[in-house]
Amino acid sequence: MNTSPPTALTPDETPVLVVGAGPVGLTAALALRALDIPVTVLEARERTAQRPGSRALYVHRSSLRLFEEVSPGLGRDIADYGVVWHTRRTLYRGREVYARTYPEASNGDLPPFTSLRQVETERFLLKSAESAGARIEWSAEVCSVEASDDTVRIGVVDGRTWSAPYVIAADGARSAVRQGVGIDLSGSRAEGFHVVIDIADGLRPRSAERVLHYAHPAAGGRHVLMVPFAGGFQIDVQCKENDPVEKLTDPQTLKRLLPRLVAPEAIGEVMWVSQYRFLQVLADRFVDDTGRLLLVGESAHLFPPFGARGMNSGIADADAAAQAVALALLSGNARRADAAIRSYAHRRRAAAIDNSAAVGAALAHLRPRGTAAQTKIELAGRLAPWIPRLGEWLERAPYGPRTTTMAKTRIGY
Numbered sequence: 001m002n003t004s005p006p007t008a009l010t011p012d013e014t015p016v017l018v019v020g021a022g023p024v025g026l027t028a029a030l031a032l033r034a035l036d037i038p039v040t041v042l043e044a045r046e047r048t049a050q051r052p053g054s055r056a057l058y059v060h061r062s063s064l065r066l067f068e069e070v071s072p073g074l075g076r077d078i079a080d081y082g083v084v085w086h087t088r089r090t091l092y093r094g095r096e097v098y099a100r101t102y103p104e105a106s107n108g109d110l111p112p113f114t115s116l117r118q119v120e121t122e123r124f125l126l127k128s129a130e131s132a133g134a135r136i137e138w139s140a141e142v143c144s145v146e147a148s149d150d151t152v153r154i155g156v157v158d159g160r161t162w163s164a165p166y167v168i169a170a171d172g173a174r175s176a177v178r179q180g181v182g183i184d185l186s187g188s189r190a191e192g193f194h195v196v197i198d199i200a201d202g203l204r205p206r207s208a209e210r211v212l213h214y215a216h217p218a219a220g221g222r223h224v225l226m227v228p229f230a231g232g233f234q235i236d237v238q239c240k241e242n243d244p245v246e247k248l249t250d251p252q253t254l255k256r257l258l259p260r261l262v263a264p265e266a267i268g269e270v271m272w273v274s275q276y277r278f279l280q281v282l283a284d285r286f287v288d289d290t291g292r293l294l295l296v297g298e299s300a301h302l303f304p305p306f307g308a309r310g311m312n313s314g315i316a317d318a319d320a321a322a323q324a325v326a327l328a329l330l331s332g333n334a335r336r337a338d339a340a341i342r343s344y345a346h347r348r349r350a351a352a353i354d355n356s357a358a359v360g361a362a363l364a365h366l367r368p369r370g371t372a373a374q375t376k377i378e379l380a381g382r383l384a385p386w387i388p389r390l391g392e393w394l395e396r397a398p399y400g401p402r403t404t405t406m407a408k409t410r411i412g413y
């Protein structure tokens with residue numbers, strides 16, 4: 001346990017280091033700057049290195065609101081850049097079973113979500129973090145961590161070192177920081193894999209609607225999800241157990257498959273093709289033994305993407321961690337400082353457990369084990385034209401229960 005009071009700092013020392021300049025680390029930096037706390041971010045990549053792929057497209061309103069709070073105008077800018085679709089359609093074996101168009105909100109509030117590639121979200125966050133005075137050290141790959149009762153010492157591969165009273169680890173799924181302090185991940189890997197293809201808009205852009213197609217006849221009976229984002233759309237094909245991955249991501253296969261899924265004139269450049277398997281795992285603890293090192297985002301939890309909980313819950317972690325560190329630094333009392341950090345770990349791990357359960361339910365729906373669950377989907381698909389609530393169930397089930405663990409309240413100071 002951390003028993004030392006927070007240390008007094010000289011002006012050029014940093015009270016907090018954030019490891020990782022992904023969406024979660026950048027949000028942590030912004031949230032700290034919003035509380036007037038100096039912060040240095042250590043990032044392994046070079047400044048100009050491009051991260052591949054669309055990854056998290058969907059930014060929830062709770063995240064947009066949080067961005068507005070930590071950097072006024074940022075949530076609105078991201079919302080305006082992204083795409084908000086108003087129509088959702090669900091099909092089963094080529095037949096529509098659900099379609100709804102929602103009215104556009106006209107009250108000036110932020111939209112319920114917006115959709116843009118993660119690289120774009122990161123671009124907005126980086127610009128705001130730098131404007132807010134966060135210091136970013138690029139090409140700083142962390143390779144060693146030593147945490148004691150009053151400080152954490154971080155080493156990077158080129159031999160440089162940093163020390164700070166608190167470290168927020170946002171260095172993603174393979175977190176060197178988490179491994180450095182011996183915190184394990186527990187959970188499981190989902191069966192099967194998905195192929196994800198990002199396509200730029202063609203000459204006639206595809207309409208901005210989200211389409212889920214169960215057992216798509218043109219995709220050999222595989223489930224296909226199509227999600228618009230700013231400038232294009234993503235096709236996510238849920239593969240079968242024994243599908244040959246390389247064949248499905250082969251350019252020739254895609255050339256044949258894509259025009260069967262989307263009107264050819266809507267297909268522009270193929271921007272990214274990837275195949276991935278889902279992990280559903282949680283760190284055993286979100287804070288180390290000393291109470292000086294906090295895990296956030298994918299360093300702490302990995303979820304399948306249904307319901308868009310990965311990045312969005314990481315953003316909420318980042319803000320909660322920044323507030324906990326702020327309280328700890330301001331408390332001037334070791335016991336209260338430690339309580340603030342432990343409270344962070346307790347609350348955000350509980351949120352991650354909720355999110356994990358929700359995506360587990362979604363996963364059980366999309367990859368049913370056993371014939372009973374499979375039959376339920378087939379029956380719903382066949383009967384939905386006569387029983388509309390079955391179509392609604394097919395529409396909603398892949399996103400899991402609607403929980404509010406991503407939202408949070410900022411403390412006021």
Ligand SMILES: Cc1cc2nc3c(=O)[nH]c(=O)nc-3n(C[C@H](O)[C@H](O)[C@H](O)COP(=O)(O)OP(=O)(O)OC[C@H]3O[C@@H](n4cnc5c(N)ncnc54)[C@H](O)[C@@H]3O)c2cc1C
Nearest residue numbers: 020022023024044055056142171172297298305308310311
């Ligand atoms: C194919 C795919 C699709 C996805 N779809 C969705 C989705 O639809 N919705 C959703 O919410 N989420 C989705 N996700 C997950 C989402 O991308 C992650 O939740 C999000 O990137 C997590 O952000 P993060 O900042 O915690 O980690 P990351 O984005 O992984 O960022 C970690 C950062 O730390 C840096 N780093 C790593 N190691 C070190 C080190 N040793 N030293 C210094 N820096 C280091 C990395 O370079 C990186 O910049 C998807 C992911 C993938 C791969």
